[in-house]
Amino acid sequence: GTTLGASAAEKGRYFGAAVAANKLSDSTYVGILNREFNSVTPENEMKIDATEPQQGQFSFANADRIVNHARANGMKVRGHTLAWHSQQPGWMQNMSGTALRQAMLNHVTQVATYYRGKIDSWDVVNEAFADGSTGARRDSNLQRTGNDWIEAAFRAARAADPGAKLCYNDYNTDNWSHAKTQAVYNLVRDFKARGVPIDCVGLQSHFNSGSPYPSNYRTTLSSFAALGVDVQITELDIEGSGTTQANTYRNVVADCLAVPRCTGITVWGIRDTDSWRASGTPLLFDGNGNKKPAYTATLEAL
Numbered sequence: 001g002t003t004l005g006a007s008a009a010e011k012g013r014y015f016g017a018a019v020a021a022n023k024l025s026d027s028t029y030v031g032i033l034n035r036e037f038n039s040v041t042p043e044n045e046m047k048i049d050a051t052e053p054q055q056g057q058f059s060f061a062n063a064d065r066i067v068n069h070a071r072a073n074g075m076k077v078r079g080h081t082l083a084w085h086s087q088q089p090g091w092m093q094n095m096s097g098t099a100l101r102q103a104m105l106n107h108v109t110q111v112a113t114y115y116r117g118k119i120d121s122w123d124v125v126n127e128a129f130a131d132g133s134t135g136a137r138r139d140s141n142l143q144r145t146g147n148d149w150i151e152a153a154f155r156a157a158r159a160a161d162p163g164a165k166l167c168y169n170d171y172n173t174d175n176w177s178h179a180k181t182q183a184v185y186n187l188v189r190d191f192k193a194r195g196v197p198i199d200c201v202g203l204q205s206h207f208n209s210g211s212p213y214p215s216n217y218r219t220t221l222s223s224f225a226a227l228g229v230d231v232q233i234t235e236l237d238i239e240g241s242g243t244t245q246a247n248t249y250r251n252v253v254a255d256c257l258a259v260p261r262c263t264g265i266t267v268w269g270i271r272d273t274d275s276w277r278a279s280g281t282p283l284l285f286d287g288n289g290n291k292k293p294a295y296t297a298t299l300e301a302l
């Protein structure tokens with residue numbers, strides 16, 4: 001193929017980008033989006049603070065702009081994210097105990113129901129494990145409602161939208177030898193053993209000097225897949241520039257294509273100037289929308 005999306009589709013995969021609703025009026029941005037990508041993830045618009053800014057009052061207008069753009073252009077939508085310790089609205093940040101558990105489950109149910117039938121994959125739970133060597137859960141108000149909060153969220157999401165693939169999504173889970181990766185692996189293995197509904201694992205894959213692309217990345221992808229779930233690379237960006245960066249993009253794509261259940265790749269933004277990284281050039285297009293060496297390497301590898 002001559003575009004990322006078309007080439008990925010030839011291999012039975014999607015190639016997506018994180019999209020911001022307020023950039024859908026930027027013609028350069030939309031031109032690249034429509035030409036190159038066949039999946040989108042709302043960068044912020046489906047987070048809890050955006051969709052339920054006041055308890056019980058839901059706000060879907062900005063997320064809808066992205067979902068409608070995707071549907072009008074034949075793109076899949078990754079929903080991101082239903083339950084997370086971060087970007088919670090103020091009312092939720094101050095909650096705890098059964099009230100928070102009920103509010104979290106109501107949020108999952110209401111948002112997944114509103115978008116039922118329109119979401120390919122939901123990041124049901126995001127970033128629930130701690131960094132470092134413990135393999136422990138991250139401490140958060142949600143975690144303090146009880147260790148079973150993750151499975152409760154997945155069961156609520158399944159009930160609300162039985163057709164969506166339900167993913168657990170996290171960062172620093174790329175290196176197979178890291179405790180955090182093993183902890184997520186054990187969670188998924190346990191869910192599969194006990195029949196807790198889970199269909200996919202998202203590896204954010206934000207690669208930089210602190211968390212570089214690991215040589216065992218393909219082992220991580222294939223090991224999760226062997227548990228009977230799809231694997232998706234959900235927020236890819238790679239610090240650096242030029243040939244070094246291009247070669248890392250090439251390796252990431254090759255690793256995904258080598259694993260049959262690695263079903264798609266999403267980059268976390270379109271142009272370098274769209275990146276959440278304050279400085280740096282981690283994406284496939286430069287600030288003018290021109291293709292970088294990283295783009296060419298990615299397309300060649302697909």
Ligand code: XIL
Nearest residue numbers: 043044080126171204235268275276
């Ligand atoms: C980031 C967005 O890109 C920023 O615009 C926002 O200010 C903060 O969140 N992991 C995730 C994403 O799961 O939701 C984060 O997105 C990046 C890290």
